[in-house]
Amino acid sequence: MTDKVLIVDDEVDFLNLMSERLKTRDMDVSTATNAKEALKMIDEKFYDAVVLDLQMPEMDGLETLKIMKEKNPDIQIILLTGHATVEKGIEAMKLGAMDLLEKPAELSTIIDRIKHAKAEKIILVEKKNEQRIRDILTHKGW
Amino acid sequence: MTIQTDPLGAAGLTFFSKISASISHEIKNSLAVINESAGYLEDVTLMTRKGLPLDPERLGALASTMLKQVQRTNTIIKNMNRLAHSLDEDYRRVDLGELGELMAHLSERTLVTKGFRLTLTAPAQPVSVITHPFFLQNLIWLTLNFAMSVCGESKTILMAPSKNAAGAEICFSGLDRITEEMVQDFLAQGGRLLLDALNASCHTATGQGRLTLSLPEDIHQLKAS
Incomplete structure (x- = not known):
């Protein structure tokens, strides 16, 4: 099944190039240039992974990550940043980011992380389904 | 041990380091676009080898994107240089x-x-x-x-x-x-x-x-x- 990715970055040239390159690798790519747009998009469509820039106008990547996780705890987010500091990395992981990559990143690394994100999400969904079945069985006294 | 700090010097260092961090971030953003442009050219080369036709319009646009980023980085570095040289003379x-x-x-x-x-x-x-x-x-x-x-x-x-x-x-x-x-x-x-x-x-x-x-x-x- 095609990987569904949302890329969020205020650098339009970067956004367009990465989007085109991922599309040629058979990915279903959507783009947003700001957090507000991205938050609306995750409400409307399911994504296997979100590649999110850390430094953006109005609302930065960490704040966006926090809101996205509140909206959808299973969403897998890969942060991209010009400079990855240890502090930012820890903060991002605490907020539930799957990974933090430094720009410029190799496309193969980004694809690898997207595939990993998709696998993580499948595991999470399967675990939730298992729990749901267990809850139903317990409720029925089986 | 007490460390003596010069408040004016400390303020200057804070200013200089914040600007340096912001500038290096900007340069990395620019490099990321150039990196993606080079990657795109690699993709085009592979596709052409497989027999797909070249799109001159797309290649022209890509060259413009790369030139724009080089100019952007050049301006950033020029400004950084001007800031650094502002300490050359006291007045x-x-x-x-x-x-x-x-x-x-x-x-x-x-x-x-x-x-x-x-x-x-x-x-x-x-x-x-x-x-x-x-x-x-x-x-x-x-x-x-x-x-x-x-x-x-x-x-x-x-x-x-x-x-x-x-x-x-x-x-x-x-x-x-x-x-x-x-x-x-x-x-x-x-x-x-x-x-x-x-x-x-x-x-x-x-x-x-x-x-x-x-x-x-x-x-x-x-x-x-």
């Missing part, structure tokens, strides 16, 4: 229009990421004073940071250098939420230190959302009371 004649432009460039990323916009009104005639360029840049940067905390709903800060009777002034407006108390805090947190080093003064018109830095024609002039 020199400084064109406030040019200095304002440099500070607008250097602060742009910080302002934009916080959702603010800076509009610089260039003076009709060149305005210059003999001053310490690095300390003045530090003061402008500090004032812009303060301006963001007191800016109005429009989130637009206006900066305008002009001549005045004592020498020159730089007026910051659009500061709709400015109060005398806030100005006192700003002065206590480094503003006063830099004003004194520059033999300058600060005036506020809180009702009009304005803060003005007044600079003597020559830093060595006695400060007017």
Whole structure:
């Protein structure tokens, strides 16, 4: 099944190039240039992974990550940043980011992380389904 | 053991390191676009080898993107260089229009990421004073940071250098939420230190959302009371 990715970055040239390159690798790519747009998009469509820039106008990547996780705890987010500091990395992981990559990143690394994100999400969904079945069985006294 | 720190030097280092961090971030963004452009060219090469036709329009656009990024990085590095060389001399004649432009460039990323916009009104005639360029840049940067905390709903800060009777002034407006108390805090947190080093003064018109830095024609002039 095609990987569904949302890329969020205020650098339009970067956004367009990465989007085109991922599309040629058979990915279903959507783009947003700001957090507000991205938050609306995750409400409307399911994504296997979100590649999110850390430094953006109005609302930065960490704040966006926090809101996205509140909206959808299973969403897998890969942060991209010009400079990855240890502090930012820890903060991002605490907020539930799957990974933090430094720009410029190799496309193969980004694809690898997207595939990993998709696998993580499948595991999470399967675990939730298992729990749901267990809850139903317990409720029925089986 | 107690470490003795020079407050003016410490303020300067803070300013320089913040600007350096912002600049290196900008350069990395530019490199990321160039990196993706090179990757795209690799993709095109592979596809052409597989027999797909070349798209000259797309290649032309890609070349423009790369050139734009090279120019952008070049401007960033030129500005960084100008800032670094502002410590070469203790005092020199400084064109406030040019200095304002440099500070607008250097602060742009910080302002934009916080959702603010800076509009610089260039003076009709060149305005210059003999001053310490690095300390003045530090003061402008500090004032812009303060301006963001007191800016109005429009989130637009206006900066305008002009001549005045004592020498020159730089007026910051659009500061709709400015109060005398806030100005006192700003002065206590480094503003006063830099004003004194520059033999300058600060005036506020809180009702009009304005803060003005007044600079003597020559830093060595006695400060007017």
